[in-house]
Amino acid sequence: MADFGEPLAVTALSLARRFADDATLWCVAPEWPEHARHVAVEFVHPVLVGKRAFPAVSIESSDPATALRSLVRAGDVVLAISPGNSAPTTTVMRRAQAWGVTTLWLGAGPRPAMRAADHIVWIDDGADEVADEIATPAAYDGRLVLLYHVLWELTHVCFEHPGLLEVRSDPSCDDDVCITCSDEGRIGEVLTADSGGRARVRTAVGIETIDTTIVPTVVPGDLVLIHAGAAISEVP
Amino acid sequence: MSDATDFLYPFIEADERDAGSLLTDLAQSARAKQQASADLRRVTLDRSSDAIESAAAALAARLHHGGRLFVFGNGGSSTDAASLAALFIQPPWGQPFPARNLVADSAVLTALGNDVGFDLVFSRQLIAHADQRDVAIGLSTSGNSRNLLHAFSDAAARGLLTIGIAGYSGGEMAASPHVQHCLVVDADSVHRIQETQAAIGFALWSAVQARLSQPRRSNPEADDDEH
Numbered sequence: 001m002a003d004f005g006e007p008l009a010v011t012a013l014s015l016a017r018r019f020a021d022d023a024t025l026w027c028v029a030p031e032w033p034e035h036a037r038h039v040a041v042e043f044v045h046p047v048l049v050g051k052r053a054f055p056a057v058s059i060e061s062s063d064p065a066t067a068l069r070s071l072v073r074a075g076d077v078v079l080a081i082s083p084g085n086s087a088p089t090t091t092v093m094r095r096a097q098a099w100g101v102t103t104l105w106l107g108a109g110p111r112p113a114m115r116a117a118d119h120i121v122w123i124d125d126g127a128d129e130v131a132d133e134i135a136t137p138a139a140y141d142g143r144l145v146l147l148y149h150v151l152w153e154l155t156h157v158c159f160e161h162p163g164l165l166e167v168r169s170d171p172s173c174d175d176d177v178c179i180t181c182s183d184e185g186r187i188g189e190v191l192t193a194d195s196g197g198r199a200r201v202r203t204a205v206g207i208e209t210i211d212t213t214i215v216p217t218v219v220p221g222d223l224v225l226i227h228a229g230a231a232i233s234e235v236p
Numbered sequence: 237m238s239d240a241t242d243f244l245y246p247f248i249e250a251d252e253r254d255a256g257s258l259l260t261d262l263a264q265s266a267r268a269k270q271q272a273s274a275d276l277r278r279v280t281l282d283r284s285s286d287a288i289e290s291a292a293a294a295l296a297a298r299l300h301h302g303g304r305l306f307v308f309g310n311g312g313s314s315t316d317a318a319s320l321a322a323l324f325i326q327p328p329w330g331q332p333f334p335a336r337n338l339v340a341d342s343a344v345l346t347a348l349g350n351d352v353g354f355d356l357v358f359s360r361q362l363i364a365h366a367d368q369r370d371v372a373i374g375l376s377t378s379g380n381s382r383n384l385l386h387a388f389s390d391a392a393a394r395g396l397l398t399i400g401i402a403g404y405s406g407g408e409m410a411a412s413p414h415v416q417h418c419l420v421v422d423a424d425s426v427h428r429i430q431e432t433q434a435a436i437g438f439a440l441w442s443a444v445q446a447r448l449s450q451p452r453r454s455n456p457e458a459d460d461d462e463h
Binding site: 003004005006008009010012013033034035038041044045098121136137139140141142144146149150152153154157158161162163194203225 | 252253257258259260261262263264266267270273277311313314315316318319320323328336347355418426427428431432433434437438439441
């Protein structure tokens with residue numbers, strides 16, 4: 001039995017820190033919508049009397065990115081429970097940096113790309129042996145449920161350690177180089193079609209108008225890499 | 237792992253700054269729960285194998301004769317019910333069978349809850365939709381949910397096959413004459429119970445598939461795939 005202890009521990013602490021900073025947890029499971037509902041109800045209405053309720057929401061849509069684009073605030077958390085080849089999930093995850101959200105991806109079966117989310121915790125259930133790629137028994141036999149049950153349990157344990165939950169700095173400044181402040185490449189999501197070589201984009205720090213003269217014509221929803229106030233490339 | 241009494245002194249750790257030991261404890265706790273879940277699943281499936289096989293045989297017979305499956309539960313169990321219904325209607329492999337999750341329609345659920353009370357939200361739907369060919373499966377960790385007990389009672393009266401999946405010692409569902417097959421996860425953690433209830437549901441579905449699915453070799457479409 002593959003052990004998910006360490007990745008889940010790191011994921012739970014990250015989620016607890018975001019909750020401590022007033023984040024909402026947005027749950028999506030385009031292929032298995034019942035799992036998103038299950039996670040949300042765990043956090044909102046804990047099974048253990050006296051445990052605190054956390055704001056968690058299930059977004060039921062085959063196109064969750066459209067709903068999340070309006071709903072999420074910078075600092076929130078998006079949790080996906082889906083196969084690693086889930087196209088709608090990938091559409092959400094690629095926008096995470098532009099929206100300023102932390103991303104968690106739990107699943108079974110085919111794995112997502114290594115850096116597709118900030119935290120990936122996976123159950124290897126031998127699904128590769130089954131012809132259909134979404135044929136993952138762990139999604140139905142309780143093992144995926146176990147994964148988010150334990151995430152819930154560990155998140156509550158973290159709240160018994162308030163000293164470890166303080167957010168010391170801007171979450172986007174955790175790296176050695178602060179990408180926001182030094183204006184290294186940042187991801188932005190285009191809000192308005194470019195006009196006269198300018199377009200409005202959403203980034204983790206807000207909405208800004210950037211120069212788009214050196215990239216091909218962009219339309220709303222496109223992702224661009226921004227440096228020094230200009231889109232320097234499209235993000236495929 | 238934190239001592240069981242740590243919750244009484246939540247601010248003792250307020251000055252804690254090094255997350256390393258917490259992460260070690262969390263990982264250890266996760267592994268222990270993963271092991272406990274796997275052990276409970278194995279023990280329960282072993283102990284219940286005859287009961288699951290017997291429920292699956294009855295369920296397969298109904299489906300084979302044109303019956304439909306209605307699945308329901310509350311809260312987390314409603315999502316496990318949805319998962320079970322999805323397995324039957326849109327199976328990852330094998331043959332699909334007609335199955336409905338009775339919490340899927342919020343208009344129906346809120347209309348019934350508001351007008352006749354939440355205790356009747358499942359039984360009223362069964363009365364509207366189900367007959368003696370059909371099957372009702374309800375999931376409850378306590379085994380005591382009022383709306384499930386009402387549903388089983390009305391289902392049995394209408395001649396449905398009734399299957400309950402419960403936890404703890406089975407609660408009132410285990411004692412009810414209206415629950416023909418009651419599969420119980422003998423544990424006292426809601427989370428561990430739900431995980432193993434899902435495993436029971438999967439075992440039921442697998443057993444039905446084994447009984448009713450056409451063998452792949454004799455499926456003409458499967459042969460076509462090889463050209």
